[in-house]
Amino acid sequence: MAEKNELMQEYIWIGIIIAMLTTFLVILGYVSEAKGFDTPSSAVTCDVRQVRKGEILTPGVKEVAPGIYEVNLKARMWAWIPNSIEVVNPKKIIFKVTSEDVVHGFQIVGTPVNFMVFPGYIAEIQWEVPEDFEGTYLFVCNEYCGLGHDTMWGQLIIKRE
Amino acid sequence: MAGQGYEHEVKFTKIAIIFSFISLGLGGLFGILQLLERTPGMPQLLDRQQYYTALTGHGVLLAIVWTAFFIMAIAVHVVSRELQVRLSRTLLNITLLMTIGGTLVAAVPILTGDAAVLYTFYAPLKAHVAFYLGAGVLILGTWVFAAAIFKAFIEWKRKYPDKALPIATMGVLTTLIIWLEATPPLVFMVLKDLVPMALVNKPVDVLETRTYFWYFGHPLVYFWIVPAVTLWYFAIPKLLGVEIFSRQMAKVAFLLFILASTPVGLHHQFLDPGVSDAAKLLHTILTFTVASPSLLTAFNILATLEKGGRKAGGKGALGWLSKLPWGNPVFAGLTLAFIMFGFGGISGVINASYTLNYIVHNTLWIVGHFHLTVGTAATLSFMAASYLMVPRLFGRQIYSERMALAQPYLWFIGMAIFSLAFHIVGLFGVPRRTYDVTYAGLAPPEWLPWLIMGAIGGVVFWFSGVIFLANMGLTLISGRRITEPQPCLFTLDFSRLPAATRLDSIKFWVGLAIVVILIAYFVPFLEIYGRGLSPAPPVTPEGLRLG
Numbered sequence: 001m002a003e004k005n006e007l008m009q010e011y012i013w014i015g016i017i018i019a020m021l022t023t024f025l026v027i028l029g030y031v032s033e034a035k036g037f038d039t040p041s042s043a044v045t046c047d048v049r050q051v052r053k054g055e056i057l058t059p060g061v062k063e064v065a066p067g068i069y070e071v072n073l074k075a076r077m078w079a080w081i082p083n084s085i086e087v088v089n090p091k092k093i094i095f096k097v098t099s100e101d102v103v104h105g106f107q108i109v110g111t112p113v114n115f116m117v118f119p120g121y122i123a124e125i126q127w128e129v130p131e132d133f134e135g136t137y138l139f140v141c142n143e144y145c146g147l148g149h150d151t152m153w154g155q156l157i158i159k160r161e
Numbered sequence: 162m163a164g165q166g167y168e169h170e171v172k173f174t175k176i177a178i179i180f181s182f183i184s185l186g187l188g189g190l191f192g193i194l195q196l197l198e199r200t201p202g203m204p205q206l207l208d209r210q211q212y213y214t215a216l217t218g219h220g221v222l223l224a225i226v227w228t229a230f231f232i233m234a235i236a237v238h239v240v241s242r243e244l245q246v247r248l249s250r251t252l253l254n255i256t257l258l259m260t261i262g263g264t265l266v267a268a269v270p271i272l273t274g275d276a277a278v279l280y281t282f283y284a285p286l287k288a289h290v291a292f293y294l295g296a297g298v299l300i301l302g303t304w305v306f307a308a309a310i311f312k313a314f315i316e317w318k319r320k321y322p323d324k325a326l327p328i329a330t331m332g333v334l335t336t337l338i339i340w341l342e343a344t345p346p347l348v349f350m351v352l353k354d355l356v357p358m359a360l361v362n363k364p365v366d367v368l369e370t371r372t373y374f375w376y377f378g379h380p381l382v383y384f385w386i387v388p389a390v391t392l393w394y395f396a397i398p399k400l401l402g403v404e405i406f407s408r409q410m411a412k413v414a415f416l417l418f419i420l421a422s423t424p425v426g427l428h429h430q431f432l433d434p435g436v437s438d439a440a441k442l443l444h445t446i447l448t449f450t451v452a453s454p455s456l457l458t459a460f461n462i463l464a465t466l467e468k469g470g471r472k473a474g475g476k477g478a479l480g481w482l483s484k485l486p487w488g489n490p491v492f493a494g495l496t497l498a499f500i501m502f503g504f505g506g507i508s509g510v511i512n513a514s515y516t517l518n519y520i521v522h523n524t525l526w527i528v529g530h531f532h533l534t535v536g537t538a539a540t541l542s543f544m545a546a547s548y549l550m551v552p553r554l555f556g557r558q559i560y561s562e563r564m565a566l567a568q569p570y571l572w573f574i575g576m577a578i579f580s581l582a583f584h585i586v587g588l589f590g591v592p593r594r595t596y597d598v599t600y601a602g603l604a605p606p607e608w609l610p611w612l613i614m615g616a617i618g619g620v621v622f623w624f625s626g627v628i629f630l631a632n633m634g635l636t637l638i639s640g641r642r643i644t645e646p647q648p649c650l651f652t653l654d655f656s657r658l659p660a661a662t663r664l665d666s667i668k669f670w671v672g673l674a675i676v677v678i679l680i681a682y683f684v685p686f687l688e689i690y691g692r693g694l695s696p697a698p699p700v701t702p703e704g705l706r707l708g
Contacts, residue, residue: 010409
């Protein structure tokens, strides 16, 4: 009798586990779909030597349509180029980022913008900027990239007019 | 006495356990130094070079060396005693030679500052070639070790073909199978890419090498956790004087660990360019699958604890809790480690959800997370197991029972403070692995109190580690000699061992695991190689470009 009871408890628990994990996955899929969430999965490769010579990905900020900004960034030990980005009334920022040397990580503190930057690959990610984002945001390198890693940072300035 | 009939097994266990304690001490010292250094307002004793050297040493010594040597020590003890078999003396000697030799070879460039690449050694950041070769020899040595264990196991299996696998042995086999699933591609990559990179500045593809690293990096987590789980399954029922709640469920958990601990590495690469969303989603689903054996374990151990508490006279919904032997350091250590494993599992599932991961990726949240898993679930369990094993191995009583009892609680409290603070401040965006997070005064002011709280927690559990090692050292030097024979914990009466069932046929599950691994990694590797590699030349941590 006791054994049967224990077997029942095992089945109940297995049921709970399956239900729980399935629920998490469904929520994950829903949020991912509903928010149009994508990971930086762009499959664009580039030649590091050309990047070093400046032949690929000219760094800079461009407003390609009203409120739509394209930001080209280069990572180098130990600086972001450019290290100051200014945007006015942004709706969406498209980041295209690559590295001249080693692996870096681009993270704007206080925002969901956070992705890896590789030499030989161009990472691309889009950020729909919520309307209440205004002011100066620190961006850092969050992947160890050599001894000067902590000095690799910059600022994003969002202006609202 | 303890070593009767198992002379070279005992010798191996003693050497491996002492080497693991030395690694724990040195790795812990590096840990506290770099923690204080990175926390504003704390004693800053290191320059940048020393900080990253300490951080590399901390990671390599604790994540790889301390765990691998302790696990090998306990594996030899468990398998030889539980199965009553002898292990090959030659293979064990070769293991010691290669693993200790490899570790020492890798340690030289770490200590001289020529391998400040951290324990993930992401190419094309370049370390001295001795770092890669030493690590490679260490891993090859563990394969020799696995051969010694499997050889003995096969001998036992021939003798008792119809007997069920004893639980602790199954845990050891699971650990080694996971290790053998995880390490060959890593060794292949290190030899193919990193050694030539270090020797002749061969350019390497970042995404390719990272994918190989994380192919290894996540099963590594289960290489730490499964031995801890095994200790809980084995020792907690013994300490409580009850049978484990469900032997079947424990075995199912081990089989699921074998099946799903490897094909999940991309969840460390959610934010990598060049890997498709589809591949990432596949690995997410598999990661949720490998959460299930942990949840099974959580239920099984909790139910066993309840059983023990009720047997001791505990009544009511929670009354059994107070009847548990909290005054026994072995029980306290294992159970507190188990509780922290629960919290580590919760933050782990969050990390595995790519819609949440981008908030916490590469922040101190992750550091808070793995200090609950490898840093507590595994480490504190190993410490508790030491209180059990060291007296039997060395024939000496624990020097101070009071120190032994205080130690796990102190670790638990310190880790709770540390881990909570790091999880929270990680949500605020503090990057991990960074010498100075003040950013010329631009860092948000709300970071500071949590960083300081983290450092305080770190000091507390570091101090607990010091107490542990001091107690172990004193035990070895001046613990009272045990004269009366100690019963071996692992000895089994084979005639009472139940008949083997389908849950004891590991082979089938290993085959299935290989199929799942091939499918899960076919997708990203097709993308990486199909697109064509994009190699980058090596650069030293000082910023010197080599090609």
